[in-house]
Amino acid sequence: MKTVLITGCSSGYGLETARRFLTQNWNVIATMRSPRSGILPESDRLRILPLDVTRAESITAALEEAGPIDALVNNAGIGVIGALEATxxxxTREVFETNTFGVIAMTQAVTPQFRARKAGVIVNVTSSVTLAPMPLASVYTASKMAIEGFTASLEHELRAFNVRVKLVEPGYGPTTRFSQNSDIRLEDVIPEPYAAFAKPVLAAFAQPEMVxxxxxxxxxxxxxxxxxxxxLRFPAGADAVALFGQR
Incomplete structure (x- = not known):
């Protein structure tokens, strides 16, 4: 029976992904910064571990407790909306610490065991903004673009060791909210000169044509x-597939 470790499982994509792997009879290690009980079905194939991908000691502790794994899903992420000049x-560093450096650190930490076994898969969750950038999301987009390049390069690097590296590119999902886990108020990052421009953009965010x-x-x-x-790439959702096809 295979084992997957998934980051960012307290809500959203990570939580649903943990549920999906459980239904497929995998062992699931669902990690989150502040573990919560009752959000996943009880199972002897489930472990919930604390993990902050921005802290090296937290990564080490989680992987030691997890033991050998067959797959790593780098899902943990935060977002921010706003005009760059007001961010x-x-x-910006906080977003990159989680979305970019956290992914790199987790990947670096599990690579030795995958390389030694000549088996394993790393799945990095980015966003469709990497191919269709949206306004007022420049910092978030940059953090995810970095992981696109990182993953594409790493796939070549690890292929010789039979370690697979994949990208999942979700379309827009309001339930994830760019401002999730952010302590910045929207009015603080949309200064008055941007107000007229931002109004229709934010309205489109609130009521997207496809979700x-x-x-x-x-x-x-x-x-x-x-x-x-x-x-390499797996678009997720009708909007992402419509934009980029089954690449």
């Missing part, structure tokens, strides 16, 4: 984790 550099569901992302992660071809 504090402290917030990517958590189940669609979980399905894409599942397919990516089990794909044994050379395919």
């Amino acid at each position: 504090p550099m402290s917030k 990517t569901t958590e189940a669609e992302v979980a399905d894409a992660v599942w397919r990516a984790a089990n794909d044994e071809t050379g395919r």
